Structure formats: structure tokens, C-alpha cells
Amino acid sequence: MTHALEVRDLHVSYGTVRALDGASLTLDHGRVCGLVGVNGSGKSTLFKCVMGVVRPDAGTVLVDGTDPAAARRRGAVGYVPQSEDVDWTFPLSVRDVVMTGRYGHLGLTRRPGRADHAAVDEALARVELTDLADRQIGRLSGGQRKRAFVARGLAQGATVLLLDEPFAGVDKRSEATITRLLRELAAAGAAVLVSTHDLHALPALADEAALLHGHVLVHGTPQDVLRPENLALAFGSDVREVP
Numbered sequence: 020m021t022h023a024l025e026v027r028d029l030h031v032s033y034g035t036v037r038a039l040d041g042a043s044l045t046l047d048h049g050r051v052c053g054l055v056g057v058n059g060s061g062k063s064t065l066f067k068c069v070m071g072v073v074r075p076d077a078g079t080v081l082v083d084g085t086d087p088a089a090a091r092r093r094g095a096v097g098y099v100p101q102s103e104d105v106d107w108t109f110p111l112s113v114r115d116v117v118m119t120g121r122y123g124h125l126g127l128t129r130r131p132g133r134a135d136h137a138a139v140d141e142a143l144a145r146v147e148l149t150d151l152a153d154r155q156i157g158r159l160s161g162g163q164r165k166r167a168f169v170a171r172g173l174a175q176g177a178t179v180l181l182l183d184e185p186f187a188g189v190d191k192r193s194e195a196t197i198t199r200l201l202r203e204l205a206a207a208g209a210a211v212l213v214s215t216h217d218l219h220a221l222p223a224l225a226d227e228a229a230l231l232h233g234h235v236l237v238h239g240t241p242q243d244v245l246r247p248e249n250l251a252l253a254f255g256s257d258v259r260e261v262p
């Protein structure tokens with residue numbers, strides 16, 4: 020069977036820093052997987068390999084059985100970045116950001132057509148940002164910013180959605196909206212991989228979870244991953260230190 024995402028024995032180094040050393044993970048359509056690990060455990064690097072923007076030193080990444088860069092070009096992979104990775108001063112409205120999800124769909128004229136505008140409007144409504152559609156992206160709260168990028172993934176029609184810390188610095192309403200949307204997307208057949216520090220939210224959010232520390236230490240149900248002996252593997256013995 021073809022998995023939505025198949026990562027096999029991935030090795031990535033930046034100079035002398037080893038970011039991933041033998042990471043393996045599979046994820047099927049219809050599932051939400053929480054990716055948990057300390058800062059520097061390689062979560063963002065794993066995402067970048069799945070998007071085809073970082074080339075691994077060794078190992079394989081397949082998205083729907085195909086090369087990740089090709090999957091990204093055809094719009095199959097949606098990405099909600101960490102807030103620090105976005106230039107919030109850029110003169111783009113919320114609607115503009117969501118429209119960037121349609122670029123893979125634009126015809127020869129490269130101009131958005133009726134279907135593109137309709138997809139953007141629908142995505143904005145689903146993340147409850149219709150009223151703020153024309154606001155500059157930097158003039159949003161942390162949670163609204165995340166919802167704008169989730170809307171981009173929706174407008175894109177991504178079948179594999181990657182979210183890097185979507186709950187960091189986010190208000191409760193946005194957290195609930197994003198969690199509900201991710202569950203709906205999975206129910207509609209998407210595969211969702213979401214990195215999070217919010218261990219308490221994991222059971223409500225995810226069908227499965229993976230503990231990363233350069234490689235995947237444990238992959239199972241959220242309850243499996245949350246067992247103290249497993250958390251200790253990834254976070255050290257004082258689990259209370261986990262944010």
C-alpha cells in the first residue's frame with residue numbers, strides 16, 4: 020500500500036551538526052500524527068525534507084509514493100511554518116497569503132480565476148477569518164496568523180499537511196479552531212503531521228504520535244508516547260520540565 024508519507028532511514032547534517040540520524044516514519048491518509056521532541060531534535064528538518072527543500076545525505080522520503088519536490092510542485096504538500104520563519108512586515112493581506120496556495124492551480128495567464136477566488140473565500144470562512152481578509156498579515160494575533168496559513172493549505176487542496184508548532188503563542192479560540200479543522204481535514208482524507216510542545220492537547224488532536232530525537236524513538240498512540248518512560252527517552256528523566 021502507498022503511504023501518504025514514507026520516511027526511511029533519513030540522515031541530514033548541516034556541516035558538523037547532525038540534525039537527523041536514521042529517522043523513519045510512515046503516515047497514512049486520514050490520520051493526524053503529533054510530532055514531539057525537544058528543541059533541536061530535528062522536527063523542522065524533517066518537515067523541510069518532506070517539502071523537498073532540504074536534500075538528505077542519505078535515506079528516502081516519498082509523498083504519495085513520489086519524490087517530495089514533485090509532490091510540492093503539484094500542490095500536494097501544504098506547510099504552516101513556525102512564526103519565526105515568516106516576514107510579518109511583508110505587504111500582503113490575509114487574502115493574498117491564502118491565494119499563494121492557489122499558485123500551483125493557476126492557468127497559463129497566471130491570474131487567479133473565479134475558482135481560485137471561490138477556494139480562497141471558502142478557506143477564509145472555514146478558519147473564521149472572512150472579516151479580516153483585507154488586513155495586512157502582520158496586524159493579526161498569533162492565532163489568527165496561524166489560521167491564515169492553515170487557510171492557505173486548505174485553498175491549496177493539500178493532501179499532506181505539515182504544521183510546525185501551530186499552537187505556540189496561540190489563543191484558545193484559535194487552538195480549538197485549528198484542532199477542529201485538522202480533524203476535519205483528516206476525516207476528509209488528508210494526512211496531517213503536526214509538531215507540538217503541547218503534550219496535554221495531544222490525545223484530542225492526534226490519532227498517533229511520534230517522539231523524535233534525531234530519529235524516531237517511539238511511534239504509537241498518543242497514550243503510548245505520553246508514558247513517562249517514553250517521554251524520559253526524549254526529554255530526559257525530569258519530565259516535569261516539558262513545557
Ligand SMILES: Nc1ncnc2c1ncn2[C@@H]1O[C@H](COP(=O)(O)OP(=O)(O)OP(=O)(O)O)[C@@H](O)[C@H]1O
Nearest residue numbers: 033036037038056057058059060061062063064065
Ligand atoms: N540551517 C542550519 N544550519 C546549521 N544547523 C542547523 C540549521 N538548521 C538546523 N540546524 C541544527 O540542526 C538541529 C536540528 O534542528 P531543527 O530545526 O530541525 O530542530 P527542531 O526540532 O525543529 O527545533 P525547534 O523545536 O527549536 O524548531 C539543531 O541542532 C539545529 O541547531
